[in-house]
Amino acid sequence: MLRFFLTKLAGLIPTFFGVTLLTFAMIRLIPGDPIEILAGERGITPERHAALMKQYGFDRPLLEQYVFYIGGVLEGDLGKSLVTKKPVLGEFLQLFPATIELAFCAIVFALVIGLPVGIFAGVNRGRPADHTVMALSLTGFSMPIFWWGLLLIILFSVNLGWTPVSGRLDFAYFIDPITNFMLIDTLLSDEQGAFLDALHHLVLPAIVLGTIPLAVIARMTRSSMLEVLSEDYIRTARAKGLSPLRVVGLHALRNALIPVVTVIGLQVGTLLAGAILTETIFSWPGIGKWLVDSISRRDYPSVQGGVLLVALVIMTVNLIVDLLYGLINPRIRHAR
Amino acid sequence: MKRTLLSAVAGFALVLGVSAGAHAKTLVYCSEGSPEGFNPGLYTAGTTFDASSRTIFNRLVEFKLGTTEIRPGLAESWDVSDDGLTYTFHLRHGVKFHNKPDFTPSRDFNADDVVFSFERQLKADHPYHGVSSGTYEYFEGMGMPDLLKSIEKVDDYTVRFTLDAPEAPFLADLAMDFASIFSKEQADQYMAAGTPEMLDQNPSGTGPFVLVDYQKDAVIRYNANAEYWEGKAKIDKLVFAITPDASVRYAKLVAGECQIMPYPNPADVKGMQANPALTVQEQQGLNVGYLAFNTEKKPFDNKLVRQALNYAINKQAILDAVFQGAGEAAKNPIPPTMWSYNDAVQDYAYDPEKAKQLLAEAGYPDGFDTDIWAMPVQRPYNPNAQRMAELIQADWAAVGVNAEIVSFEWAEYLDRSKKGEHQTVLLGWTGDNGDPDNFLNQLLGCDAAESGGNRARWCDPAFDDLIIQAKRTSDQAARTDLYEKAQVVFKEEAPWVTVAHSVVFMPMRKEVTGYIMDPLGTHQFYSVDLE
Numbered sequence: 001m002l003r004f005f006l007t008k009l010a011g012l013i014p015t016f017f018g019v020t021l022l023t024f025a026m027i028r029l030i031p032g033d034p035i036e037i038l039a040g041e042r043g044i045t046p047e048r049h050a051a052l053m054k055q056y057g058f059d060r061p062l063l064e065q066y067v068f069y070i071g072g073v074l075e076g077d078l079g080k081s082l083v084t085k086k087p088v089l090g091e092f093l094q095l096f097p098a099t100i101e102l103a104f105c106a107i108v109f110a111l112v113i114g115l116p117v118g119i120f121a122g123v124n125r126g127r128p129a130d131h132t133v134m135a136l137s138l139t140g141f142s143m144p145i146f147w148w149g150l151l152l153i154i155l156f157s158v159n160l161g162w163t164p165v166s167g168r169l170d171f172a173y174f175i176d177p178i179t180n181f182m183l184i185d186t187l188l189s190d191e192q193g194a195f196l197d198a199l200h201h202l203v204l205p206a207i208v209l210g211t212i213p214l215a216v217i218a219r220m221t222r223s224s225m226l227e228v229l230s231e232d233y234i235r236t237a238r239a240k241g242l243s244p245l246r247v248v249g250l251h252a253l254r255n256a257l258i259p260v261v262t263v264i265g266l267q268v269g270t271l272l273a274g275a276i277l278t279e280t281i282f283s284w285p286g287i288g289k290w291l292v293d294s295i296s297r298r299d300y301p302s303v304q305g306g307v308l309l310v311a312l313v314i315m316t317v318n319l320i321v322d323l324l325y326g327l328i329n330p331r332i333r334h335a336r
Numbered sequence: 337m338k339r340t341l342l343s344a345v346a347g348f349a350l351v352l353g354v355s356a357g358a359h360a361k362t363l364v365y366c367s368e369g370s371p372e373g374f375n376p377g378l379y380t381a382g383t384t385f386d387a388s389s390r391t392i393f394n395r396l397v398e399f400k401l402g403t404t405e406i407r408p409g410l411a412e413s414w415d416v417s418d419d420g421l422t423y424t425f426h427l428r429h430g431v432k433f434h435n436k437p438d439f440t441p442s443r444d445f446n447a448d449d450v451v452f453s454f455e456r457q458l459k460a461d462h463p464y465h466g467v468s469s470g471t472y473e474y475f476e477g478m479g480m481p482d483l484l485k486s487i488e489k490v491d492d493y494t495v496r497f498t499l500d501a502p503e504a505p506f507l508a509d510l511a512m513d514f515a516s517i518f519s520k521e522q523a524d525q526y527m528a529a530g531t532p533e534m535l536d537q538n539p540s541g542t543g544p545f546v547l548v549d550y551q552k553d554a555v556i557r558y559n560a561n562a563e564y565w566e567g568k569a570k571i572d573k574l575v576f577a578i579t580p581d582a583s584v585r586y587a588k589l590v591a592g593e594c595q596i597m598p599y600p601n602p603a604d605v606k607g608m609q610a611n612p613a614l615t616v617q618e619q620q621g622l623n624v625g626y627l628a629f630n631t632e633k634k635p636f637d638n639k640l641v642r643q644a645l646n647y648a649i650n651k652q653a654i655l656d657a658v659f660q661g662a663g664e665a666a667k668n669p670i671p672p673t674m675w676s677y678n679d680a681v682q683d684y685a686y687d688p689e690k691a692k693q694l695l696a697e698a699g700y701p702d703g704f705d706t707d708i709w710a711m712p713v714q715r716p717y718n719p720n721a722q723r724m725a726e727l728i729q730a731d732w733a734a735v736g737v738n739a740e741i742v743s744f745e746w747a748e749y750l751d752r753s754k755k756g757e758h759q760t761v762l763l764g765w766t767g768d769n770g771d772p773d774n775f776l777n778q779l780l781g782c783d784a785a786e787s788g789g790n791r792a793r794w795c796d797p798a799f800d801d802l803i804i805q806a807k808r809t810s811d812q813a814a815r816t817d818l819y820e821k822a823q824v825v826f827k828e829e830a831p832w833v834t835v836a837h838s839v840v841f842m843p844m845r846k847e848v849t850g851y852i853m854d855p856l857g858t859h860q861f862y863s864v865d866l867e
Contacts, residue, residue, distance in 0.1 A: 031747060283579040283584060289553065
């Protein structure tokens with residue numbers, strides 16, 4: 001198991017350098033440098049432009065800039081944002097918990113509904129229940145996030161008044177940002193009702209962000225369930241006279257879950273991508289919107305640092321997924 | 337530490353009296369974005385100014401809210417020497433800086449604070465100059481380094497600015513955001529503590545609101561400054577709920593989660609006006625959207641061609657299709673809210689026949705081929721440049737001029753058009769300080785033709801003489817006269833098609849009273865009350 005882990009870990013190193021090189025190159029390939037974007041219609045004199053390029057070190061050869069950047073990264077220094085002039089890592093750590101919190105709740109929502117629904121559809125294959133579930137999940141999968149989010153806001157927040165429109169917490173609560181996870185911080189604080197308020201604010205964004213993963217998980221669970229249910233050992237289990245609940249819940253589900261776990265792992269990417277839109281709609285102070293703003297302002301250090309950190313997170317999640325396979329299915333662990 | 341203290345204070349206040357809290361008047365403003373920081377000198381974005389210079393700070397002189405006129409601010413009065421080179425400001429007594437958890441001012445505002453605030457930006461060897469990777473783009477952009485010769489403290493309540501050349505717009509410049517006055521005492525305290533950058537994140541100003549807390553991309557909180565020199569604001573607390581999407585701001589406004597919002601979607605304005613819980617204020621923006629002819633290139637060096645293509649454009653159709661009611665036709669290069677706007681100027685009417693006739697007269701009876709550059713981004717003065725370009729293209733085709741629409745990524749667009757690679761280009765301008773010089777000289781002067789800010793690359797001696805003379809004259813009546821004449825020359829020579837000035841909408845709930853829209857585009861809440 002340790003060897004398996006180490007092999008997987010070593011595989012990440014080239015990926016890591018690949019990501020640094022790609023982000024470094026791509027943000028510079030977009031035409032327009034940060035200083036011109038900043039100046040806008042107002043313009044800037046060539047002398048002032050050159051002076052600023054020098055101040056930020058953008059006048060040096062690209063290779064030198066890259067080596068300098070990598071040197072910083074290896075020491076844990078991602079540089080300072082050109083816009084806010086604050087360290088990129090600090091900004092990321094302040095915003096990322098909001099994204100994680102949202103993504104976590106979204107995936108929980110997707111699992112809690114997606115798994116049982118998928119199993120249900122698989123067991124009832126071909127019946128109207130199955131068709132309904134499949135049709136709904138196709139709709140969910142194709143739902144444009146922006147439109148879906150606004151629709152829910154208009155219905156639940158504006159017309160019914162059940163949920164807040166946007167934000168993470170009512171401004172009447174004054175919470176110390178200790179972990180930057182609002183659910184944890186509100187629990188730690190002594191402000192009564194703050195935790196429930198934070199939860200209340202999470203409902204709609206989690207549903208919106210979780211809709212696509214929910215649809216994917218439901219469909220994946222169903223098809224993988226169908227495959228497993230036709231296996232010989234399931235027939236044997238049934239022949240032994242085990243209860244249907246036991247056959248499905250214990251014997252079939254365990255094997256049916258393997259591809260589902262893969263899909264959940266892959267959904268992390270979808271979640272982070274979807275988070276950009278969801279965060280914009282719900283004024284959610286996470287990294288999605290921050291990255292988009294940074295790109296449009298050509299804030300090189302923020303884009304490089306932000307993408308690298310996100311890539312690290314995705315790599316870590318994939319590593320965990322790989323390890324989980326090993327736990328669920330010993331054949332994978334011992335393959336090599 | 338700061339936050340712990342703050343929350344302790346907040347907690348204490350809660351224990352003392354929840355009822356007092358319930359009566360506190362809180363105005364929630366659904367702002368459109370996050371401030372880049374809280375030092376307005378370091379940035380150029382209006383969003384940053386709303387959250388810093390217009391809440392926390394004051395300047396020596398201020399714009400009278402709702403106008404572009406100058407009124408006394410931290411300076412009670414000022415004298416200008418006859419040669420226009422020396423400005424002496426007499427400062428207000430008894431102005432207090434904000435008390436902060438980590439800073440208790442020991443003295444009132446005085447000349448040291450003024451000298452500090454300007455020298456930080458002016459002098460490269462000033463200890464604060466490089467703090468927060470300091471680049472002072474507005475200070476630079478308004479030409480201050482070349483203009484300011486010296487800033488001296490005459491006594492505690494008198495400051496003298498000496499200029500290198502007479503510059504009438506200088507007073508208006510001093511009312512701009514970058515000229516906000518910081519506390520030197522607080523700066524010294526942070527410097528001594530080894531954390532000078534805190535000055536740009538947690539400044540103590542003299543303005544109507546005290547910055548309490550900022551949670552990045554989420555919320556900014558202010559308390560009314562009880563000791564404000566013009567009297568405490570009518571509201572007790574001010575909250576900026578950062579809400580980037582316009583539809584969501586609208587939803588929050590309707591749900592009562594905020595009371596006032598900027599920048600609605602133009603398409604939503606009708607619905608807002610129909611909603612009995614809301615009122616919508618509107619005002620012309622201090623901007624202009626234009627199409628500039630590159631007068632260095634044939635055939636646009638010919639005045640008749642420029643006039644012809646002015647006649648060929650159906651401006652009303654553009655306003656309807658592109659602005660959807662949020663714009664009005666422009667005939668001058670400066671907006672109507674600005675002093676010296678010449679209302680006597682006649683715009684070119686929509687007259688394709690006249691256009692063809694002028695083209696024939698100019699030697700192009702069969703028209704010619706050209707290009708129209710269209711911006712890739714939405715700007716206040718032009719919400720959809722692509723669509724605008726298509727309409728102009730069709731209008732010109734009707735008089736035989738075939739134009740190809742060209743676009744580039746934004747920064748490249750600005751750069752290439754600055755170098756004059758275009759034949760005709762769509763662009764615009766939003767005013768900085770309400771002074772006509774800021775439009776006429778920056779966009780149409782001969783110097784600007786050389787540096788590229790003048791996209792028409794148009795250098796007309798008659799026009800340039802007028803605006804240079806106006807820049808050197810401090811008498812406003814005389815300046816008005818000169819600028820009015822300049823606008824007549826401009827219209828006759830037609831280096832641009834003046835397309836539109838945008839209309840800005842400000843929706844708010846009925847309970848909000850006393851809000852005054854600022855023609856300069858900032859959002860200020862000192863005058864606001866809640867019923």
